[in-house]
Amino acid sequence: MEHHHGAVLRKMERKDSQAVLDLINTEGWDYHISEIERILEVSPDASVVACSGGTVVGAITTGISGKRCVLAHVVVMNGWRNKGIGNLMMNHLAERMDSLGIESMEAYAVPLAIPFYKRHGYHSVEEMDTYRKTLTDKDVDSPPTGDRIKPLVKKDIDTILRLDKAMTGFERKNILMRLASDFPGMAKGLFENGGMTGYIMFRTCPVMNDLGPWVMAKPNFDDGVMMLKSALGGMESGAMALGGVSMNNSVVREIFLSLGFTAVHKAYRMMRSKGEMKPFRPGFMTLSAFEFG
Numbered sequence: 001m002e003h004h005h006g007a008v009l010r011k012m013e014r015k016d017s018q019a020v021l022d023l024i025n026t027e028g029w030d031y032h033i034s035e036i037e038r039i040l041e042v043s044p045d046a047s048v049v050a051c052s053g054g055t056v057v058g059a060i061t062t063g064i065s066g067k068r069c070v071l072a073h074v075v076v077m078n079g080w081r082n083k084g085i086g087n088l089m090m091n092h093l094a095e096r097m098d099s100l101g102i103e104s105m106e107a108y109a110v111p112l113a114i115p116f117y118k119r120h121g122y123h124s125v126e127e128m129d130t131y132r133k134t135l136t137d138k139d140v141d142s143p144p145t146g147d148r149i150k151p152l153v154k155k156d157i158d159t160i161l162r163l164d165k166a167m168t169g170f171e172r173k174n175i176l177m178r179l180a181s182d183f184p185g186m187a188k189g190l191f192e193n194g195g196m197t198g199y200i201m202f203r204t205c206p207v208m209n210d211l212g213p214w215v216m217a218k219p220n221f222d223d224g225v226m227m228l229k230s231a232l233g234g235m236e237s238g239a240m241a242l243g244g245v246s247m248n249n250s251v252v253r254e255i256f257l258s259l260g261f262t263a264v265h266k267a268y269r270m271m272r273s274k275g276e277m278k279p280f281r282p283g284f285m286t287l288s289a290f291e292f293g
Helices: 014-025 033-042 085-099 111-119 154-168 173-182 221-232 250-258
Strands: 002-004 007-011 048-052 055-065 068-076 104-109 123-134 149-151 187-192 195-204 209-216 240-246 262-273 284-286
Touching: 007 085, 014 033, 014 048, 014 055, 014 068, 033 055, 033 173, 048 085, 055 085, 055 173, 068 085, 085 104, 104 111, 111 123, 111 262, 123 250, 149 221, 154 173, 154 187, 154 195, 154 209, 173 195, 173 209, 187 221, 195 221, 209 221, 221 250, 240 250, 240 262, 240 284, 250 284
Parallel strands: 068 104, 209 240
Antiparallel strands: 002 007, 007 048, 048 055, 055 068, 104 262, 123 240, 123 262, 149 187, 187 195, 195 209, 209 284
């Protein structure tokens, strides 16, 4: 444990989930406790909290997959800010990730937070937008797709993992396995000549419907629209759907806009890496909110 200005730093535990959720949601978000618990269960040793007198006054939730660590939430309670708590948590986390052999750390920062991340060795790699829409009856009325789009089942997971790594360049096995387990039936594959050339996962949550991860070996507008419509067909009318998109990917932005989605939240992908820092590849269509908080 580390002490600073009356706060004690320690590993986040399951008992902290509600307190961390409350702290996150005071910043205007609308997360559900299942999201916090899922992050903690996938990477039980990766998140940190700062406590004072039994009260959680700061937290960083993170997910590790392979040699990559993504910071989902970085929050400090109002009244405890400007006391070095955020810097202490960031330094502690960096040391821990280095000890675990993590090669790349990344976060999705609002513009005002960019200087904070830069002080900790992060660099801005690309601009991201969250596209969102309240779904209508027409949206969830999924059109026939013939044999190009098929529901994915348990036996497809190895193909999904190979395709995902080829399209993204990094390992996301534990994230994809957990999403496939928690949301069975909520994944569709794009097929060409009998082989899978893309997949999209989606999930329903109490406060939102998440579109992603989504990758395509040959990203194009027509197939992309077909894939997105097939995912929306697994959701309910009146629900909110969203996906995180790189501003460098003009194909997926055009797809979302054509279906009536609106860009509502801008963030910047910040990276601290021992290797080369590059924007997402063209076949990387959307992030899951499970990854970026």
